[in-house]
Amino acid sequence: MGWLFNKKSNRSADISLLHTDIHSHLIPGIDDGSPDMETTVELVKQMYDLGYRKLILTPHVREDSFENDPSTFDSRLEDVVQAVKEVGIDMDFEVGAEHTMDETFNALMKTHDLKTFHGKYILVEFPFFNLPIRMKEIFFDLQVEGFKLILAHPERYATYLAKDYETLESLKDRGIMFQMNILSLDGYYGKEVKKFAEYLVKKNYIDILGSDCHNMRHIEAMKKAFQNKEIIDLIESGRLKNNKF
Ligand SMILES: [Fe+2]
Numbered sequence: 001m002g003w004l005f006n007k008k009s010n011r012s013a014d015i016s017l018l019h020t021d022i023h024s025h026l027i028p029g030i031d032d033g034s035p036d037m038e039t040t041v042e043l044v045k046q047m048y049d050l051g052y053r054k055l056i057l058t059p060h061v062r063e064d065s066f067e068n069d070p071s072t073f074d075s076r077l078e079d080v081v082q083a084v085k086e087v088g089i090d091m092d093f094e095v096g097a098e099h100t101m102d103e104t105f106n107a108l109m110k111t112h113d114l115k116t117f118h119g120k121y122i123l124v125e126f127p128f129f130n131l132p133i134r135m136k137e138i139f140f141d142l143q144v145e146g147f148k149l150i151l152a153h154p155e156r157y158a159t160y161l162a163k164d165y166e167t168l169e170s171l172k173d174r175g176i177m178f179q180m181n182i183l184s185l186d187g188y189y190g191k192e193v194k195k196f197a198e199y200l201v202k203k204n205y206i207d208i209l210g211s212d213c214h215n216m217r218h219i220e221a222m223k224k225a226f227q228n229k230e231i232i233d234l235i236e237s238g239r240l241k242n243n244k245f
Pocket residue numbers: 023024025098152212
């Protein structure tokens with residue numbers, strides 16, 4: 001994928017301003033992220049070197065492809081914490097999930113088994129080609145139950161959401177937090193996603209920046225992205241809420 005017209009700065013973003021990353025796939029061996037503990041420790045070290053001091057790990061929970069049981073996540077995190085401690089990296093952790101809004105999600109919602117973090121925050125993902133069925137009712141029900149909703153990478157749903165101003169506005173009006181992927185603004189996911197990411201930034205719709213880190217390729221791409229002027233400006237704007245977590 002080509003890099004697209006990025007304004008490069010001669011300095012790097014100050015990641016201590018973010019402090020916390022709330023979206024990554026570093027629990028080993030359960031999704032398309034880190035395959036084993038050795039890789040996890042290396043990726044955590046890389047995130048530390050970038051400047052992060054807290055990581056909220058969010059394994060996929062998605063029907064058919066990643067049928068993970070969120071009740072196992074706390075003990076899986078303990079193993080990561082132990083392995084990271086053994087090599088002397090001083091990183092804080094929490095574990096949540098990246099819940100795709102599908103039938104598995106609806107079932108977990110019914111049995112009160114959705115995986116939250118930092119109190120009642122929950123990271124949800126839309127399908128890539130259409131809005132989730134009954135999205136508004138489900139969000140309403142979750143909010144009534146006190147959940148605080150964070151929408152994972154809205155810019156990546158550009159194919160249907162970029163033209164749907166009404167839904168975008170209603171999500172913001174209802175207090176849904178938007179988590180943008182750092183790499184989106186640097187063109188990593190293509191031109192359409194970058195353009196929509198820029199639009200969302202301009203509208204002040206972005207609350208949180210996330211790495212969505214799965215592997216070393218993402219780390220390398222982030223090192224480059226942190227020299228992108230648009231990303232530096234957003235991080236330094238004081239509008240992001242990463243450090244509230
Ligand atoms: Fe993700």
